Amino acid sequence: MTNDQRPTTNDQRPTTNNQQPTTIHSMDYPFAPIEPKWRAVWDQTGAHHTDLTKPGRKFYGLVMFSYPSAKKLHIGHWYNFAPADSFFRWKRMQGYNVFEPMGFDAFGLPAENYAVARGVHPGVTTADSITHIREQLQQIGAMYDWTREVNTSSPEYYRWTQWIFLQLFHRGLAYQKQAPVNWCPSCQTVLANEQAEGGSCERCGTPVLKRDLKQWFFKITQYADRLLESLSRLDWPRKTKIMQENWIGRSEGAMISFALEKLIEGWPDPSGSGFSYFEIFTTRPDTLYGVTYMVFAPEHPLVAEITTPKQRGAVETYIDSVHRATDIERISTEREKTGVFTGAYATHPLTGDRLPIWIADYVLMGYGTGAVMAVPAHDQRDFEFARKYQLPIRVVIQPPGSSLDPAFMDQAYEEPGVMVNSAEFNGTASEEGKSAVTRKLTELNRGRQAVTYRLRDWLVSRQRYWGAPIPIIHCDVCGLVPVPEDQLPVRLPENVKEFAPKGKSPLANLPEFMDVECPICGLPAKRDPDTMDTFVDSSWYFLRYLSPDRDDVAWDPEVTKAWLPVDQYIGGAEHSVMHLLYARFIIKALYDARLVSFDEPFTCLRHQGIITHKGDKMSKSRGNVVNPDAFVEKYGSDVFRMYMMFMGDYEQGGDWSDGGITGIARFVNRLWTLYLNHAEGAEEGEPSGDVRYALHYTIQHVTQDLETLHFNTAISRMMELLNGLLEAAVQPPPLSRGVGGISSGQGGIPGLKIVLDTFARLVAPFAPHLGEELWHMLDAKRKETDSVFDQPWPEYDPAALVRDKVTLVVQVNGKLRDKLEVNPDIDQESVVALAKMSERLTPYLEGKQIRKVIFVPGKLLNLVVG
RNA sequence: GCGAAAGUGGCGGAAUUGGCAGACGCGCUGGUCUUAGGAGCCAGUCCUGGAAACGGGGUGGGGGUUCAAGUCCCCCCUUUCGCACCA
Numbered sequence: 001m002t003n004d005q006r007p008t009t010n011d012q013r014p015t016t017n018n019q020q021p022t023t024i025h026s027m028d029y030p031f032a033p034i035e036p037k038w039r040a041v042w043d044q045t046g047a048h049h050t051d052l053t054k055p056g057r058k059f060y061g062l063v064m065f066s067y068p069s070a071k072k073l074h075i076g077h078w079y080n081f082a083p084a085d086s087f088f089r090w091k092r093m094q095g096y097n098v099f100e101p102m103g104f105d106a107f108g109l110p111a112e113n114y115a116v117a118r119g120v121h122p123g124v125t126t127a128d129s130i131t132h133i134r135e136q137l138q139q140i141g142a143m144y145d146w147t148r149e150v151n152t153s154s155p156e157y158y159r160w161t162q163w164i165f166l167q168l169f170h171r172g173l174a175y176q177k178q179a180p181v182n183w184c185p186s187c188q189t190v191l192a193n194e195q196a197e198g199g200s201c202e203r204c205g206t207p208v209l210k211r212d213l214k215q216w217f218f219k220i221t222q223y224a225d226r227l228l229e230s231l232s233r234l235d236w237p238r239k240t241k242i243m244q245e246n247w248i249g250r251s252e253g254a255m256i257s258f259a260l261e262k263l264i265e266g267w268p269d270p271s272g273s274g275f276s277y278f279e280i281f282t283t284r285p286d287t288l289y290g291v292t293y294m295v296f297a298p299e300h301p302l303v304a305e306i307t308t309p310k311q312r313g314a315v316e317t318y319i320d321s322v323h324r325a326t327d328i329e330r331i332s333t334e335r336e337k338t339g340v341f342t343g344a345y346a347t348h349p350l351t352g353d354r355l356p357i358w359i360a361d362y363v364l365m366g367y368g369t370g371a372v373m374a375v376p377a378h379d380q381r382d383f384e385f386a387r388k389y390q391l392p393i394r395v396v397i398q399p400p401g402s403s404l405d406p407a408f409m410d411q412a413y414e415e416p417g418v419m420v421n422s423a424e425f426n427g428t429a430s431e432e433g434k435s436a437v438t439r440k441l442t443e444l445n446r447g448r449q450a451v452t453y454r455l456r457d458w459l460v461s462r463q464r465y466w467g468a469p470i471p472i473i474h475c476d477v478c479g480l481v482p483v484p485e486d487q488l489p490v491r492l493p494e495n496v497k498e499f500a501p502k503g504k505s506p507l508a509n510l511p512e513f514m515d516v517e518c519p520i521c522g523l524p525a526k527r528d529p530d531t532m533d534t535f536v537d538s539s540w541y542f543l544r545y546l547s548p549d550r551d552d553v554a555w556d557p558e559v560t561k562a563w564l565p566v567d568q569y570i571g572g573a574e575h576s577v578m579h580l581l582y583a584r585f586i587i588k589a590l591y592d593a594r595l596v597s598f599d600e601p602f603t604c605l606r607h608q609g610i611i612t613h614k615g616d617k618m619s620k621s622r623g624n625v626v627n628p629d630a631f632v633e634k635y636g637s638d639v640f641r642m643y644m645m646f647m648g649d650y651e652q653g654g655d656w657s658d659g660g661i662t663g664i665a666r667f668v669n670r671l672w673t674l675y676l677n678h679a680e681g682a683e684e685g686e687p688s689g690d691v692r693y694a695l696h697y698t699i700q701h702v703t704q705d706l707e708t709l710h711f712n713t714a715i716s717r718m719m720e721l722l723n724g725l726l727e728a729a730v731q732p733p734p735l736s737r738g739v740g741g742i743s744s745g746q747g748g749i750p751g752l753k754i755v756l757d758t759f760a761r762l763v764a765p766f767a768p769h770l771g772e773e774l775w776h777m778l779d780a781k782r783k784e785t786d787s788v789f790d791q792p793w794p795e796y797d798p799a800a801l802v803r804d805k806v807t808l809v810v811q812v813n814g815k816l817r818d819k820l821e822v823n824p825d826i827d828q829e830s831v832v833a834l835a836k837m838s839e840r841l842t843p844y845l846e847g848k849q850i851r852k853v854i855f856v857p858g859k860l861l862n863l864v865v866g
Numbered sequence: 867g868c869g870a871a872a873g874u875g876g877c878g879g880a881a882u883u884g885g886c887a888g889a890c891g892c893g894c895u896g897g898u899c900u901u902a903g904g905a906g907c908c909a910g911u912c913c914u915g916g917a918a919a920c921g922g923g924g925u926g927g928g929g930g931u932u933c934a935a936g937u938c939c940c941c942c943c944u945u946u947c948g949c950a951c952c953a
Binding site (some may be wrong): 058086238239242243247249283297361363364366367368371372373374375379380381452539577579646647650652655657660662663664666667670673713715716717718719720723811814816829852853854856859862864 | 869870871872877878879880881885886889890891892893905906910930933934947948949952953
């Protein structure tokens with residue numbers, strides 16, 4: 001960015017006498033009548049109703065739908081929705097057929113907790129909230145196609161959520177299993193792993209407990225590799241992709257079989273040796289010779305089988321204490337590792353050594369096989385444990401150029417090195433050793449190459465009322481029986497009195513809900529009392545937006561094929577893992593079932609930043625919540641939304657301050673005043689000179705900035721244009737002013753009409769009501785039903801951006817010493833000649849030798865002298 | 867501990883490929899109009915010396931590369947976010 005390109009800078013302008021404005025009537029932009037007027041017109045003309053049967057150049061613009069957990073739309077919603085709408089409106093003016101839907105993620109704990117707190121049925125409070133929020137949403141003036149609104153808590157919607165569950169069930173992707181799961185004692189329900197990050201409930205912050213319960217899972221782990229692999233095809237923030245990668249947590253290594261010293265029923269004995277085998281996963285098969293003991297997770301099913309009578313008491317006491325600990329305590333890395341010996345031994349697959357088997361809480365049942373080989377010399381956790389319980393430490397990887405003595409080690413050596421004490425592998429580099437050892441184990445049928453993931457299956461059942469009932473019937477004879485599709489939806493009973501959480505689903509206490517006939521055998525059977533995780537609802541809402549009224553299918557295949565995937569998805573980064581990963585999984589599963597023709601739902605994703613207030617996240621408890629309504633009422637919706645865009649980088653977020661909004665209000669007033677005074681009778685014809693340059697400069701930059709969601713700088717560029725126009729229109733400046741300014745050379749501005757028409761179109765996506773109003777002010781013949789949003793987005797003419805004079809910076813020894821007004825394609829020789837003549841440069845050049853000349857055409861000359 | 871991003875005036879924030887640091891806005895100062903001004907308009911506003919012209923310094927700290935560094939490299943500090951015994 002160089003000054004000479006700035007349309008409004010005029011640093012060489014001579015001071016002029018103050019000339020009083022003659023035509024400016026200062027008055028405030030009357031948003032109060034104007035904004036509702038245009039909203040009514042848009043409603044009337046169906047301006048925001050997208051004809052989905054004629055996609056044309058389609059553009060599916062999506063924001064994360066709102067969560068009616070309270071009655072109010074908060075500033076975070078505005079910050080997500082309003083700038084996103086500006087982007088989508090711009091797309092529309094670029095000629096895209098834009099579809100911008102809105103709906104309500106109305107099921108779930110927050111909505112239910114809100115209802116419970118007030119003793120009212122969640123259906124009532126939700127409907128109430130939706131009514132209020134919809135009104136507030138309408139104030140934004142966004143292009144929402146309200147004819148396609150969805151509400152995930154309506155039977156018309158959750159019927160199809162249940163249908164999707166059944167599709168997964170039929171494909172073996174929805175299954176029930178008994179497992180230690182996260183239990184939130186406050187919400188009285190189980191949670192998915194993603195919702196219990198760090199051991200606390202994602203909703204209420206309560207530490208979660210482990211409970212062994214039978215629950216429904218979606219087999220997302222089956223898609224781990226594909227979820228990982230197709231990330232590379234997505235235009236998503238790098239950070240979001242990394243988070244998903246980390247969450248999936250692929251790691252390569254080996255599965256290795258260790259023999260027990262006895263035979264246990266149900267456990268493999270492939271060699272018929274009379275001993276059972278168990279597997280462990282390791283990423284370091286090269287350290288296999290350094291194993292000195294084995295560790296099982298306390299929950300490991302073999303523990304009960306192998307524990308010797310002598311150790312039984314200690315083992316049981318230990319397991320008990322582990323179960324009482326919350327996950328927070330258990331996973332804290334601060335805490336010293338604890339464990340206990342089981343009395344049992346395993347046999348090393350290569351050396352035949354006896355290895356004591358311990359249980360310890362640092363081994364997690366949910367990862368790998370729930371058992372590990374312990375190599376204290378080369379794994380810090382094993383090292384700490386071995387030191388504490390005086391277990392042997394055996395060095396098998398030697399660091400380059402030195403040797404390790406276990407007696408003097410104060411931490412494990414985890415880096416690569418050379419294998420030692422490893423029989424035939426001695427001297428092998430550890431990296432190479434990984435595959436060499438795995439190969440040997442494979443030959444001996446005692447191991448294999450393997451990949452494991454951190455990702456766990458998605459636990460989807462919830463012991464709560466306000467959700468979509470799981471469409472499964474439990475029959476003593478037939479087992480798990482899917483509810484026949486023609487019987488969907490399984491309606492959530494409405495006349496429930498006690499929906500507060502009690503540890504099991506409130507539905508379990510309703511015989512009229514629970515008791516059914518088995519659809520297969522006709523005998524009495526029970527419904528599943530649990531409801532689905534809300535993230536199931538939100539994993540497919542973008543499909544339903546396209547066919548919200550269809551009661552024969554979940555979505556219209558033709559329309560879906562034409563409109564999806566979503567072209568631009570905008571929402572909070574807090575959904576980087578959960579919602580976005582779940583939705584990707586559901587879409588891939590539906591793709592495999594040939595129910596959709598795309599396997600990634602969101603081609604391009606961006607996150608808005610977070611708006612803080614006084615440095616903190618806004619929250620009721622901090623008392624720093626900014627109420628958008630107050631500002632909308634005072635300044636109007638356009639000013640409010642533009643200020644949010646102007647505050648800073650959209651993807652960065654920022655700190656709210658009341659003061660700054662006046663800057664935008666002034667801008668809008670000044671712009672409005674300009675049109676008020678000049679719209680009528682503005683000079684026809686083509687703009688020329690500096691005005692033409694400034695206009696095209698603005699078009700270029702606003703366009704570029706919108707492309708990258710840099711709303712703040714786009715608005716700055718428009719402010720510069722306005723400042724320049726006001727100066728030119730109000731005070732015809734002397735001819736001699738600097739190149740940067742707008743000068744007409746006469747009283748008026750030639751081509752002002754075109755300038756104003758273009759400006760109205762530029763500002764329209766940012767301030768839709770204002771844009772519409774300004775555009776209509778320009779031509780009395782324009783009907784109310786004509787819309788600026790049906791006008792083409794202005795295009796800049798590169799020729800208009802070519803200047804006949806540019807400011808060339810002259811440096812001496814890298815320091816700025818002069819500026820020259822020159823022809824842009826002037827050559828080095830001429831510039832040096834000009835520089836030598838410059839009086840300002842004389843003191844720096846006199847008596848010196850020019851040793852080097854650096855010339856950047858049209859920009860800079862640097863003379864190195866000495 | 868690991869991973870990612872960021873640190874620029876009183877404040878929010880701008881600055882293609884390294885090429886005029888501080889655009890735009892808030893706030894502040896002075897002026898103007900006014901019964902009044904917390905409205906509008908005009909001028910000024912990184913720090914520092916100077917009446918000015920014009921100098922000197924300056925993008926978290928330290929070093930380096932370069933004619934030239936907010937931007938590239940190395941070390942350090944701080945903040946935010948994410949993950950956190952994942953074998």
